[in-house]
Amino acid sequence: MGYPPFAVTVDLVVLTIRAGHLSVLLIERAEDPYAGQWALPGGFVHVDEDVRDAAYRELREETGVITGIHLEQLATYGAPDRDPRMRTVSVAWLALAPDLHEPVAGSDAAGAAWVPVVDAVRHRLAFDHAEILRDAIARARAKLEYTSLATAFCPPEFTVAQLRAVYEAVWGQQLDARNFHRKVTGAAGFLEPTGRLTNVDGGRPAQLFRPGPALLLDPPFTR
Amino acid sequence: MGYPPFAVTVDLVVLTIRAGHLSVLLIERAEDPYAGQWALPGGFVHVDEDVRDAAYRELREETGVITGIHLEQLATYGAPDRDPRMRTVSVAWLALAPDLHEPVAGSDAAGAAWVPVVDAVRHRLAFDHAEILRDAIARARAKLEYTSLATAFCPPEFTVAQLRAVYEAVWGQQLDARNFHRKVTGAAGFLEPTGRLTNVDGGRPAQLFRPGPALLLDPPFTR
DNA sequence: CGGCTTTATCGTCAAGACGACGACAAAGGG
DNA sequence: CCCTTTGTCGTCGTCTTGACGATAAAGCCG
Numbered sequence: 001m002g003y004p005p006f007a008v009t010v011d012l013v014v015l016t017i018r019a020g021h022l023s024v025l026l027i028e029r030a031e032d033p034y035a036g037q038w039a040l041p042g043g044f045v046h047v048d049e050d051v052r053d054a055a056y057r058e059l060r061e062e063t064g065v066i067t068g069i070h071l072e073q074l075a076t077y078g079a080p081d082r083d084p085r086m087r088t089v090s091v092a093w094l095a096l097a098p099d100l101h102e103p104v105a106g107s108d109a110a111g112a113a114w115v116p117v118v119d120a121v122r123h124r125l126a127f128d129h130a131e132i133l134r135d136a137i138a139r140a141r142a143k144l145e146y147t148s149l150a151t152a153f154c155p156p157e158f159t160v161a162q163l164r165a166v167y168e169a170v171w172g173q174q175l176d177a178r179n180f181h182r183k184v185t186g187a188a189g190f191l192e193p194t195g196r197l198t199n200v201d202g203g204r205p206a207q208l209f210r211p212g213p214a215l216l217l218d219p220p221f222t223r
Numbered sequence: 224m225g226y227p228p229f230a231v232t233v234d235l236v237v238l239t240i241r242a243g244h245l246s247v248l249l250i251e252r253a254e255d256p257y258a259g260q261w262a263l264p265g266g267f268v269h270v271d272e273d274v275r276d277a278a279y280r281e282l283r284e285e286t287g288v289i290t291g292i293h294l295e296q297l298a299t300y301g302a303p304d305r306d307p308r309m310r311t312v313s314v315a316w317l318a319l320a321p322d323l324h325e326p327v328a329g330s331d332a333a334g335a336a337w338v339p340v341v342d343a344v345r346h347r348l349a350f351d352h353a354e355i356l357r358d359a360i361a362r363a364r365a366k367l368e369y370t371s372l373a374t375a376f377c378p379p380e381f382t383v384a385q386l387r388a389v390y391e392a393v394w395g396q397q398l399d400a401r402n403f404h405r406k407v408t409g410a411a412g413f414l415e416p417t418g419r420l421t422n423v424d425g426g427r428p429a430q431l432f433r434p435g436p437a438l439l440l441d442p443p444f445t446r
Numbered sequence: 447c448g449g450c451t452t453t454a455t456c457g458t459c460a461a462g463a464c465g466a467c468g469a470c471a472a473a474g475g476g
Numbered sequence: 477c478c479c480t481t482t483g484t485c486g487t488c489g490t491c492t493t494g495a496c497g498a499t500a501a502a503g504c505c506g
Contacts, residue, residue, distance in 0.1 A: 003230040003267055003309065004230075004231075004267070004268070004269065004270040005228030005229065005230070006228065006229045006230070006231045006268070006312075007226040007227075007228070007229070008227075008229045008231070008301070008312050044226055044227070045227070045229070045301070045312075046227065047227040047303075047310060048303050048310075049303065050301060050302050050303055051299065051301030051302075051312060052301075073298050073299065075296050076274065076296065076298075076299040076314045078231070078268070078273060078274030078275075078314065079273050079274075080270075080271050080272065080273055086226065087270060087271075089229075089231050089268075089274060089312065089314070091299045091301065091312070146369065146443075159483085160483080160484090161482075161483075176465070176466075176467085177482085177483080177484095178466090178467080178468095178483090178484075178485080178486095179464075179465065179466080179467095181483075181484065181485090182464095182484090182485085183463090183464090185484095200472090200473055200474075200481095200482085201474090202473075202474055202475085202480085202481055202482075203472080203473060203474080203480085203481040203482030203483070204471065204472040204473050204481080204482050204483045204484080205472070205473065205482090205483080206482075206483055206484090207483085207484095219445075219463075220369075220443065222442075222464085382454090383454080383455090384453075384454075399494070399495075399496085400453085400454080400455090401454090401455075401456080401457095401495090401496080401497095402493075402494060402495080402496095404454075404455065404456090405455090405456085405493095406492095406493090408455095423452095423453085423501090423502055423503070424452095424453095424503085425451080425452055425453075425502075425503055425504080426451085426452040426453030426454070426501080426502060426503075427452080427453050427454045427455080427500065427501040427502050428453090428454080428501070428502065429453075429454055429455090430454085430455095442492075445493085
């Protein structure tokens with residue numbers, strides 16, 4: 001028996017917080033199949049390229065940066081009919097970024113935009129990208145509870161209020177500022193004070209923090 | 224630009240509890256590369272086969288059964304040099320099974336055996352299977368904390384003590400029987416009483432339970 | 447049969463975590 | 477100088493947790 005050839009692609013779910021809304025980077029496809037429809041950014045893995053490197057390459061092509069962006073593998077989607085052109089297997093990646101500039105459309109895209117996820121999940125997306133997006137959002141929501149991943153949505157230095165805004169945007173629910181402050185500053189290794197304060201815009205200046213060494217939150221946060 | 228061809232494989236990490244030890248199903252490779260070395264069971268995905276179906280097919284080939292076994296995707300491993308023969312991408316799956324019979328060696332294997340994971344991680348495994356195995360064990364340990372996955376290691380009906388033995392084997396640590404009983408029976412939707420009792424082997428008969436509808440444990444268990 | 451062992455199950459208690467919320471601090475704006 | 481806004485600390489009652497005592501229900505062994 002031979003080894004049936006597959007095309008291997010990567011697809012990216014890049015999430016960020018824009019204007020208080022959890023948003024995802026979508027492109028408008030320029031070519032068939034699904035020309036004109038919204039899709040996740042992605043592309044083929046090169047012959048001698050690590051799959052993770054392919055994800056970073058696509059990330060840089062669309063956003064212009066890769067530093068300060070969290071990238072983790074989400075899952076692999078391999079239904080036989082997921083691409084009408086050929087047999088493909090797609091490795092999907094979840095990227096979490098602080099608020100970035102407007103995205104740049106890649107060569108195979110007519111446009112690119114940050115779309116609030118509440119709108120994106122209502123769109124008809126190309127291929128099986130709607131399923132991938134749902135899985136990615138579920139993963140992000142879950143991981144905020146028991147990891148320190150929320151800081152990936154923040155700039156290198158941030159306040160407790162900014163961090164709280166991340167949780168509120170991802171979970172879609174208000175949190176008590178005082179209890180949040182107690183938990184977040186009490187969790188060992190989550191936040192490291194920089195000693196500096198914000199230059200204010202109305203209100204008492206807040207301490208600036210940077211992410212601490214802890215990856216897991218103990219005890220976890222509850223929604 | 225063309226679409227570089229890849230071989231796509233599935234690899235299985237089948238975990239079970241045997242004699243109180245978390246154990247993994249390993250095969251002894253019959254053919255090169257890595258002939259004679261221990262490896263995870265796996266194989267090529269067929270041309271018109273869903274990747275998940277390929278995992279089920281391999282699972283049945285090695286264990287003889289697929290019912291009552293939990294199967295979830297672990298991750299995909301795609302380093303360019305992971306297989307010396309050709310460019311491959313492997314989708315790894317985590318399977319959790321109750322105590323099964325002895326495994327059957329597949330066509331490309333000289334032997335198959337349940338190996339306690341404490342021994343398996345010390346062996347030199349073929350390909351990048353040592354890394355896959357480590358990731359699988361970490362995933363299983365973590366998921367016992369916040370999901371009802373532990374029941375996947377149990378037969379259809381089981382006692383609280385059997386379930387506790389699962390946690391103790393996977394986490395490698397003793398748990399207080401009384402507190403465990405309180406938590407496990409108090410978690411909504413985790414366990415459903417069958418109303419029946421064990422026919423004893425020395426001691427007070429225990430209630431038999433079956434898995435409840437809950438997938439997530441709220442509150443989670445802590446190690 | 448009656449004690450002894452084994453296993454299952456219920457209860458108690460103190461320490462800690464949590465949610466709700468009051469109070470104060472430190473800035474800008476009128 | 478008050479008012480508003482935002483950040484930070486405290487308090488209180490409730491719930492959860494871990495440690496562990498007590499009791500229940502079986503088999504075993506003389």
